[in-house]
Amino acid sequence: MSDSNKTDFTNPSTFILVGIPGLEVAHVWISIPFCTMYTIVVLGNFIILFIVKTEPSLHMPMYYFLCMLAVTDLVLSTSTLPKMLSIYWFNSREINFSACLTQMHFIHCFSVMESGIFVAMAFDRYVAICHPLRHSTILTNHVVAKIGLALVLRGMMVILPFPFLASQWPYCRTNIIPHLYCEHMAVVNLACGDTRVSSYYGLFVVFCVRGLDVIFIAMSYTQILRAIFSLPTKDARLKALETCSSHLWAILSFYIPGLFSSLTHRFGHNVPLYFHVLIVSVYLLVPPMLNPIIYGVRTKQIQDRLLWLFTHKGI
Template sequence: MLESNTTFFTHPSTFILLGIPGLEAAQVWISIPFCTMYAMALLGNFAILFIVKMESSLHEPMYYFLCMLAVTDLVLCTSTLPKMLSIFWFNSREINFNACITQLYFIHCFFAMESGIFMAMAFDRYVAICDPLRHSTTLRNSIITKIGLAILLRGGVVTLPCPLLASQWPYCRSNIIPHTCCEHMAVVNLACADTRISSYYGLFVANLVMGLDMFFITVSYTQILRAIFSLPTKDARLKTFGTCGSHLFAILAFYIPGVFSVLVSRFGHNVAQNFHVLFANVCLLVPPMLNPIIFGVRTKQIRNRILWLFINKGP
C-alpha cells in the first residue's frame, strides 16, 4: 500500500506521520502519559489566564508576561498533541501537505516566542530588583504591549523562511515522516534537492533566537545576583531571590531540553530515531505542563487565589 509513497512527486498531497519508529506496538501506552501531560497543560494554563483576569491585584507586568507565556504554551502543545494522539489511538497518520507546513511553522514560531517571553520576564525581574523605584514607569502597559508585539513579530518573521523553503523543495524520495509531527528537519530531509540552505537557516534561527535570549537572560541575572548579594541581611537576600526562583526554574526546564533537542536533531546521527522523537515530544509538552505548576506553587498571589477558589467553591 505504501509503494505509491515512493514515486516521484513535486508536492505530495499528503505526508504520512510514522509516529515513533520502532515503538509502534507501545504507542497506545505511550499516549497515556502524553495525554495526561496535555490535559494538565490545558487546565493549568487556562487557570493562570482565568486567575490573572479575575484578580485585579495581579494586573502587573510579571503576570501579563505570565499570561503571554500561558497562551504561547497552549498554542505550542495544541499544534502537535491532538494529531499525535490521533496517530497513537486511531492510526490516523495522514496529514495534508499544507497542514504539515503550517504545523511546522507553528511549532518553531511559538517556540521562538516562548524564548522571547522568558527574556522579557528576566528583564522585568531585573528592573524590579535592580531599579524598583522605576519599575512602574519603565514597564508601563504601553511598553508591555510593545514588547509583546515585538516578541510576536520576531517569532513570526525569523521562522517564516523555514516553511516557505520547505514548501518549495521537490519531494521525490518518500512522503513518510519518521516523526509524530512535521518537525522542520524531519520534513526537509525528505526533499530530493540540495537543502543545505534550509538546514543552515534553521541552525541560524536556533542560534539567533535561543542564543541571543539566553545571553540577555544571563546578563539580567548576573546583575540581579549582584544586587541580591549586596543586600545587608540573609533574610532579605533569600526573600528577594525567592521572587526569581520560579522564573529561573522555568527557564532551565525550557532551555536545557530545548538546546539538547536542537543539537540531537542536527548532529546526533548516532542517536536512535525513537529516542529523538520521544525527546522532541517531551520538549514540546513538559514546559507547557510545568510552567503553570512552577508559577502557581511558587507565586504567592496565584497560590492564594487558587486556594481561595477551592475553599470558597461551595453552593
C-alpha cells in the same frame, strides 16, 4: 500507499507521519502519559489565565508576561497533541502538505515566542530588583503591550522561511516522515537536492536567535544577582531570590531539553530514532506542563488566589 511512497513527485499532497519508529505496537500505552500531560497543560494554563484575569492585584507586568507564556504554551501543545493522539488511537497518520507546513510554522514560531517571553520576564525581574522605584514608570501597560506585539512579530518573521523554503524543495524520495509531527528538519530531510540553506537557517535560529536570548537572560541575572548579594540583610536577599526562583526553574525546563533536541537532531546520528522522537515530543509538552505548576507552587499571590477559589467557590 506503497506506490505513492515510491513514485517521483515534486509536491506531495499528503505526508505520512509514522509516529514513534520501532514503537508502533506500544502507541496506545505511550498515549496515556501524553494525554495526561496535555490535560495538565490545558487545565494548568487556563487556571493561570483565569486567576490573573480575576485578581486585580496581579494586574502587573510580571503576570501579564506569565499570561503570554500560558497562551503560548497552550498554542504550542495544541498544535501537536491532537494529531499525536489521533496517530496513537486511530492510526490516522496522513497529514495534508499545507497542513504540515502550517503545523511546522506554529511549532517553531511559538517556540521562538516563548524564548522571547522568558527574555521579557528576565528584564522585568531586572527592573524590579535593580531599579524598584522606577519599575512602574519603565514597564507601563503600554510598554508591556508593545513588548508582546514585538515578540509575536519576531516569532512570525524569524520562522517564516521554514515553511517557505520547505515548500520550494522537490520531494522525490518518499512522503513518509519518521516523526509524530512536522518538525522542520524531519520534513527537510525528505527533500531532494541541496537543502543546506534550510539546515543552515535552522542552525542560525538555534544559535543566533535563541542563543542571543540566553545571553540577554544571563546578562539580566548577572545584574540581578549582583544587586541581591549587595543587600544588607539575609532576609532581604532570600526574599529577592524567591521572586526569581520560579522564573529560573521555568527557563531551565525550556532551554535545556530544547538545546538537547536541536543538537541531537543535527549531530546525534548514533542516537536511536525512537529515542530522539520521544525526547523532542516530550519537550513540546513538559515545559508547558511545568510552567503553571512552577509558578503556582512558587508564587504566593497565585497560591493564595487558588486557595481562595477552592475554599470559597467549591472548585
